Amino acid sequence: MRLKRALCLTVSTLVACFFESLVPKVNASEIQIEKIGAIKFPWGLASIGPRKVLVTTKPGKLYLFDLSNKTKILINGAPESAYYRQGGLLDITVQQKSGQNYIFICYSKVSSDGKLTVAISKSILSGTALVETKDLFISNHESESGVHFGCRLALDYKYLYASLGDRGNRTNAQNPKNHAGSIIRLPLSGVKTPGKPGWLSEVYSIGHRNPQGLSFQKSTGQLWSHEHGPRGGDEINIIKKHYNYGWPKVSYGKEYIGGNIGLNYSPVGFKDPVWTWTPSIAPSGMAFYYGTMFSEFKDKLLVGALKYRCLKVITLSSNNIPIDEECLFKKTFGRIRDVEILQDGSILVVNDEKNGHLFRLHKAE
Numbered sequence: 001m002r003l004k005r006a007l008c009l010t011v012s013t014l015v016a017c018f019f020e021s022l023v024p025k026v027n028a029s030e031i032q033i034e035k036i037g038a039i040k041f042p043w044g045l046a047s048i049g050p051r052k053v054l055v056t057t058k059p060g061k062l063y064l065f066d067l068s069n070k071t072k073i074l075i076n077g078a079p080e081s082a083y084y085r086q087g088g089l090l091d092i093t094v095q096q097k098s099g100q101n102y103i104f105i106c107y108s109k110v111s112s113d114g115k116l117t118v119a120i121s122k123s124i125l126s127g128t129a130l131v132e133t134k135d136l137f138i139s140n141h142e143s144e145s146g147v148h149f150g151c152r153l154a155l156d157y158k159y160l161y162a163s164l165g166d167r168g169n170r171t172n173a174q175n176p177k178n179h180a181g182s183i184i185r186l187p188l189s190g191v192k193t194p195g196k197p198g199w200l201s202e203v204y205s206i207g208h209r210n211p212q213g214l215s216f217q218k219s220t221g222q223l224w225s226h227e228h229g230p231r232g233g234d235e236i237n238i239i240k241k242h243y244n245y246g247w248p249k250v251s252y253g254k255e256y257i258g259g260n261i262g263l264n265y266s267p268v269g270f271k272d273p274v275w276t277w278t279p280s281i282a283p284s285g286m287a288f289y290y291g292t293m294f295s296e297f298k299d300k301l302l303v304g305a306l307k308y309r310c311l312k313v314i315t316l317s318s319n320n321i322p323i324d325e326e327c328l329f330k331k332t333f334g335r336i337r338d339v340e341i342l343q344d345g346s347i348l349v350v351n352d353e354k355n356g357h358l359f360r361l362h363k364a365e
Contacts, residue, residue: 058088077130085146213286232278285338291345304336
């Protein structure tokens, strides 16, 4: 059973689901698509001010695009990443403080014994280079596997959050002393805070498979995430401190060869997702829309769908629960890897392809 239907059976969401058919649809034909520039296998987006955006590429390059004149500049000094299968130079976020742009990048890194792990670097953007680069975090899990790095980043005023995949070994996700399969929280001050007994201090939640979406909802302050399920069972979760999100003990997906994976419901001690997709959409990148350019997107959640090659627009109820979705721009962009909202309310997307591009969505100007 799709979780969407299961939620409609609860009293708290009955009214919201009843009115699902009344949710206004978005008219994609009224949205203009502007091609900003070509970029090979783009992965992460981070805006700097109203008209500039940093874009990472999985092969290891970092570029700065100026949206005003559509120029692209290579930024030197990006951390050396391991470009292998799903690994590479992945997500990026920016903290603007005291006149400086502090750049955080999540990437796959070769460990001292030649295996792969996940690292997060911190740098200062100075002109066309990253300087004073250092690793803020290196995962304690090393593996020869080239899958399930996760590697999405989100910032609030005190902490940097990062989603880490299980690296293809599902048992990692239930071990709170293993970084793989978790969402971590790193204090921007550098001063560690005590964690839950038996957990690493930076491990914020566990039970994750391959989370590639992480975003704060400004209206509530809640941290939302989505992750890839196996065969079906992609999830959206509201992340809470020291909660267990189930994988692999609980999954709404199936084994690739058939059969259940653990339970298809969450018993005591596990947190249910607020939305699932079966069949899988392969979600990547997410952003809440708070701009003014598109009133029809107001307070909705935007998610890239790699498999369906569209932008999922998810409507939330008054109870802050997903109740409806649309699949916009199907096959217009290709595999949407990330989504970013600019200060003027326009929307940026990148498509994860060899002949990839940065696109801007906006109303007629």
